[in-house]
Amino acid sequence: MNQKFIITKKLPELPEVETVKETLKNLIINKTIRDIDVFYDGIIKDISVEEFKKYLIDKTFTNIKRQGKYLIFILDDIALISHLRMEGKYFIKSTLEDRSKHEHIIFYFTDGSTLRYHDTRKFGTMDIRNIEDIYDTAPINKLGPEPFDKKLTVSYLSAKLKNKSIPIKSALLDQTIITGLGNIYVDEVLYRCKLNPITKSNTLKKADLSNIIKYSSIVLDKAIKLGGTTIRSYTSSLGVTGRFQNELNVHTLENEPCKVCQTPIVKTKVNGRGTYFCPKCQK
DNA sequence: GTGACCACCTGGCCGC
DNA sequence: TGCGGCCAGGTGGTCA
Numbered sequence: 003m004n005q006k007f008i009i010t011k012k013l014p015e016l017p018e019v020e021t022v023k024e025t026l027k028n029l030i031i032n033k034t035i036r037d038i039d040v041f042y043d044g045i046i047k048d049i050s051v052e053e054f055k056k057y058l059i060d061k062t063f064t065n066i067k068r069q070g071k072y073l074i075f076i077l078d079d080i081a082l083i084s085h086l087r088m089e090g091k092y093f094i095k096s097t098l099e100d101r102s103k104h105e106h107i108i109f110y111f112t113d114g115s116t117l118r119y120h121d122t123r124k125f126g127t128m129d130i131r132n133i134e135d136i137y138d139t140a141p142i143n144k145l146g147p148e149p150f151d152k153k154l155t156v157s158y159l160s161a162k163l164k165n166k167s168i169p170i171k172s173a174l175l176d177q178t179i180i181t182g183l184g185n186i187y188v189d190e191v192l193y194r195c196k197l198n199p200i201t202k203s204n205t206l207k208k209a210d211l212s213n214i215i216k217y218s219s220i221v222l223d224k225a226i227k228l229g230g231t232t233i234r235s236y237t238s239s240l241g242v243t244g245r246f247q248n249e250l251n252v253h254t255l256e257n258e259p260c261k262v263c264q265t266p267i268v269k270t271k272v273n274g275r276g277t278y279f280c281p282k283c284q285k
Numbered sequence: 286g287t288g289a290c291c292a293c294c295t296g297g298c299c300g301c
Numbered sequence: 302t303g304c305g306g307c308c309a310g311g312t313g314g315t316c317a
Contacts, residue, residue, distance in 0.1 A: 015311095044293085071311085088294085088310050104295095123294045125311075141312085168288065175311080185310070273289080276309070 014086040016071055016148070016182035017225035022092060023068045026117075029094050033111040034062040035077070042106040045121065047129050057130050058082065058109070070145045070181030074136060081136045083129040084119075090126035093118045145181040149218035154180065159211045163203040170206065171199035171272040174214070183218060187225065189253040189278050191217045198284045199270075199277050224249060252278040 014022065035058050040051045049057075061077035068074065075082040084090070093105075095116050101108065107119040107128070119126070129141065136142055146162075147153040162179050173179055174188045183191065192199050194217040197210060206214075228249065251261055256269040260280040268281050 085312080087312075089296095121294095122296070123310085125294065127312085165287075172288090177312080275311095 014071065014090065015184035015187055015225075016068075016222055017187075017228075019068055019071050019073060019086065020226050022086070023066050023073055026073075026092060027066050030063045030111075030117055031065070032062060033113060033115070033117075035059055035109050036112045037110040039108045039110070040106070041101070041108075042124055044124055045106055045119070045126055045128050047127050049130060054128075054130060069142050070148065070177055071184070072142060072145075074142075076133060079133055081131045081133050083131060083136070083142065085127045085141070086121075087125035087127065088123050090119065090121045093120055144178050146177065146179045148182045149180060149215065149222050154215055154218075156208050156211045156215065159215065160208065163206065163211075166203040168203055169200045169272050170197060170203050170214075171275070171277055173203040174218075175275065180218065182222060185275055185277075186250070186253045187218075187221055190221050190249075190251060193252045193279060193284060194221065196283050196285075199272050199279050252280060254278065 038055045038058060040046065040054065043051050046054050057080050058077060061080055063075060063077055065076040066073065067076065071085060073084040073086070075084065095118055097110060097114050097116050099116075101118075102120065104122045105118045105120050106124065109117040109119075111117070119128075131139060147158070159179075163173060166173055171188055171192065174183050174191065175185065189199070191214060195210060195213040197206070197214075252267050255267045255278060257266045259265065260267060260283055263280065263282045265280055265282040267278055270277050270279070
């Protein structure tokens with residue numbers, strides 16, 4: 003087998019972000035920012051580094067929330083909205099520790115510790131909002147319901163997809179329709195639903211939509227309980243690794259036998275995204 | 286309104 | 302051994 007296709011990139015999806023949120027809650031709540039160093043300003047959206055510092059210095063972390071794959075740090079009256087994208091991570095370290103190559107933003111706390119944003123590919127983003135504007139402005143106000151949300155019903159999904167001829171895989175990756183599903187979990191959900199990833203979204207039956215809702219919730223719930231998925235080396239703060247990779251049925255398992263019918267799992271591309279499915283179970 | 290495509294960015298891998 | 306090129310990923314922007 004071509005080695006290039008074995009290596010799958012790791013990425014933080016909703017379960018991984020939930021793990022990061024819960025881990026950081028125990029570590030930074032009630033800590034006050036004394037200073038900030040920004041080594042790569044491309045992560046900060048819309049405002050200058052000076053404004054970013056002005057908003058956050060002397061502020062205290064009072065809560066951490068999550069919406070989809072976004073982390074929302076509450077600092078008094080300000081919200082720092084962070085998206086980890088492909089490889090973003092947070093670490094707590096002492097002020098004395100040297101900065102590693104990929105640490106792009108360091109928050110210095112008054113107690114001598116630091117919160118460090120580490121991102122190998124510099125894809126992550128940070129937005130600043132007033133707390134009263136969090137849910138009324140982009141990016142949060144564009145997000146659809148999460149799989150656990152009661153708003154996610156068959157009628158909601160049917161209305162969203164009725165004019166969509168794009169593959170169901172692409173539709174499920176669209177965070178304005180359902181928020182929280184990423185490439186790994188969409189493959190796993192579609193496998194459990196026995197749906198081919200290229201099925202046109204507007205051809206699905208109500209039973210299919212019901213299954214999508216049901217299995218999205220089941221898959222993400224289980225992944226959260228297991229701390230997410232560590233495919234190559236993704237770890238959350240303080241090196242917490244996920245165990246959901248042991249539950250994967252198709253993703254990254256090209257040429258491995260399907261657990262149901264033993265047919266080799268196929269890897270293809272759907273709108274440029276690496277996609278794994280069983281050609282027999284998912285017709 | 287919809288869908289396709291591109292940019293962003295870098296480590297790891299393959300082929301030469 | 303070293304170099305060039307490809308690939309992976311989520312999201313936002315642009316264009317048809």
